[in-house]
Amino acid sequence: MSSFERHKAKAPKTLKFAVIVCSSSRFEAYKSGRRFEDTSGDLAESLIEAWGFKVIHRILLPDDLKMIREAVDELCSTEDVDVVLISGGTGLSPKDVTVEAVRPMFEKEIPGFGELFRMLTFQREGSVAVLSRAVAGVCRGKIVFAIPGSPGAVELALKKLILPEAAHMVLHARGLG
Numbered sequence: 040m041s042s043f044e045r046h047k048a049k050a051p052k053t054l055k056f057a058v059i060v061c062s063s064s065r066f067e068a069y070k071s072g073r074r075f076e077d078t079s080g081d082l083a084e085s086l087i088e089a090w091g092f093k094v095i096h097r098i099l100l101p102d103d104l105k106m107i108r109e110a111v112d113e114l115c116s117t118e119d120v121d122v123v124l125i126s127g128g129t130g131l132s133p134k135d136v137t138v139e140a141v142r143p144m145f146e147k148e149i150p151g152f153g154e155l156f157r158m159l160t161f162q163r164e165g166s167v168a169v170l171s172r173a174v175a176g177v178c179r180g181k182i183v184f185a186i187p188g189s190p191g192a193v194e195l196a197l198k199k200l201i202l203p204e205a206a207h208m209v210l211h212a213r214g215l216g
Contacts, residue, residue, distance in 0.1 A: 049216065050206035054121040057096035057114045058083050059107070061127035061137050062188060066101040079126050079193045086194065087124075090202045095119050102128050107140035115144070115178040121209050123181055124201070127188030129172045137185045138172045145176030145183070149208070152184065152200060159199055160192070177212045 060080040068075035077099065084094045096114065100106050107125070114120045128137030142148070152175035160168035173196065175184045182205060186196040210216040 047207050050210040051121070052091075052206070054092040054205055054209060055095045055119055056087050056092055057098070057120045057123045058087070058094055059098045059100060059110055059114075059123065059125045060188065061100050061102055061107060061125060063101040063103075063134065066099055069099055078190050079188050082190050083124060083126060083193050083197060086197045086202065092122075092202070092205070102134040102136055104136040104140045107137055108144065111141055111144060111178065111183060115181045115183070120181060122201075122205050123178075123183045124197075125183070125185045126193055129174070129185050129187050131170055131172075135172075138174055141178075141183055141185050142174060142176070144178045146179070147177040147212075149175040149177070149182075155200055156186070156192075156196055159195055163191075163195065180209075180213045182208045182212055 058080060060077055065075045065077060080097060080099070084097060087094050098110055100110060107128070111123055111125070114123050125137055125141065128135045153173045156173040157168045157171055160171060171187050173186045175182065184196065184201055186192055
């Protein structure tokens, strides 16, 4: 076993996730009692749980900087969350404010996450990858990921980057590694 593998073996075996889906249209449908689908939220939850982790909180929010920041602040203040996954609001549209909401909260940014996500997206989808502003960082010992809201992006980010390394990242974020 390599030193890297020994080190990674110290990581927590279970993690508790909070999943936030940012979508003004879905939020309005929810508020007005209309039916809506949350394909990306459902997919995120099923992938996280299939990996053996738990989804403790699932929240639907509009594309509202203040509401996103308040939700992340509250989740990062609780003991029952290890990872916050935010899906949606990372594009170039004026309404896309997720990155602006969470980036100032980071004590440390994890630049490799966004870079690798865009590289993997480029390999799969081509130049559209430049439109993604996916980011990750550490906030009070929690790992916060902000990813695009499409089901393909959710699957790519979770399967290729987040789920394989989340426990290892939490270990380091909490100063235990």
